[in-house]
Amino acid sequence: MQPFTYLRPASLDEALHAASEPGTSVLAGGTTMVDLMRGGLAWPTRLLDISHLPGLADVQTDGPVLRFGALARMADVAENETLQRAYPALVESLQLAASQQLRNAATLGGNILQRTRCPYFRNGVSDCNKRVPGSGCSAVDGEDREMALFGTSESCLANYPGDWGTALAAFDTAVELRSAAGLRTVKFSEFHLPYGEDPAAETVLRPGEIVTAITVRATPAGRASTYLKVRDRQSYAYALVSAAVALEMEGDMVTSARVSLGGVASKPWRSPEAEAALTGRRLSEAVSLEAGEAAFKGAKPRRQNAFKIELGRRVVARAALTAAKRI
């Protein structure tokens, strides 16, 4: 790990001022940042610890907009009774992520900034355009079982690993970013970048900006929602495929559907194709499988990860049927 100066600002204003200095990274729960630094994947010369700042961990779940302070801890938000009742998909995405030790430390703001688990990125030695731009992508001719099916390019096949981010993508979500220059709000669908020329560019977060809150527009679809995650082992693993589904129903007729996919895309992935296949239909097992089919129609499998298409079709279908039971 490269040497760094540790800074503990006393206020958000002080933090925003300090964040603008070149070489500064923000430390919150540390579960991502310390790991990246130890792996040689982040090398700040100044580490700005915002975990003590007051007011940034508040969570508001009443009213027209849900508001999650960036420093709210995953484990605490998973216990929020209003969310458990009205937005089970959000709660399940937290409960099924990581372990309780990590959820006790990890923050919601840091969570959406976590980086891919692609082994070629993490191992620190393989050619990887995310780690060393221009060096190539080792997954193109390598092991691709865990790689993404959507939003990839020949320069990067890596998956976005987050559960919370995948669930957020099913809702009207926004991210509040603050810097010394002020506040800007970015739609969550535009917060993560699709892979373009430079796969190292993952979010629109600018140097000197700090994620201070995540907001979700309240919706009755939250109640009939679920987050289903399928893994190589029963617990404490990243998703092979996951899906968040949120529905509005009249009887067994779907009047509105929200579907997002995890474990299969370069960023949190909304599936308008699956939503269209559900909307206006009477929900049945057959219709749910049609939605799953639609969700993966545009998938680009490699040599070893085509199994995720059939798995994903069933994950979407099962999630839709589970969500519908929660009306």
Add this chain to the structure above:
Amino acid sequence: MNTITLEVNGHLHTLAVDTRTTLLDALREHLGLTGTKVGCNHGTCGACTVHIEGRRQLACLTLAVAVEGRAITTIEGLAAADGTPHPMQAAFAEHDALQCGYCTPGQIMSAVACVAEGHARSDSEIREYMSGNLCRCGAYPNIVAAVRRVAEDAAVRHVAAA
């Protein structure tokens, strides 16, 4: 070097650490508290589980400078002042919930928190909420039995007190 004061098991310790020093290394290398184990050293095995302000967290992903002023409890701080083992330590011994023992301090710290959180209401819930602690000897059935015993005893005491 940064001079920091850590509160560990109720005692204050002043030590000089590099900013890169993790809580895990501070406990083991600076304070001689080697009960907290180094396993994977990147947050995937749970061997380094400690309590920070009563919450179970991983010492390997925690910087020592970042927990100045926060109360830390390690496996060395669980037993009563007279040396009587914590009920979870006793249950692990009684249920033979270990083989080589390397993961055991982390398992026990995690298990104490698991019961305190109220996440030990069934075997399946115990397995889910203890999944961050790996045991390569595969002592899982006996670990679940030990945690269940402590959770049931705590529930009985709760009813008796009511």
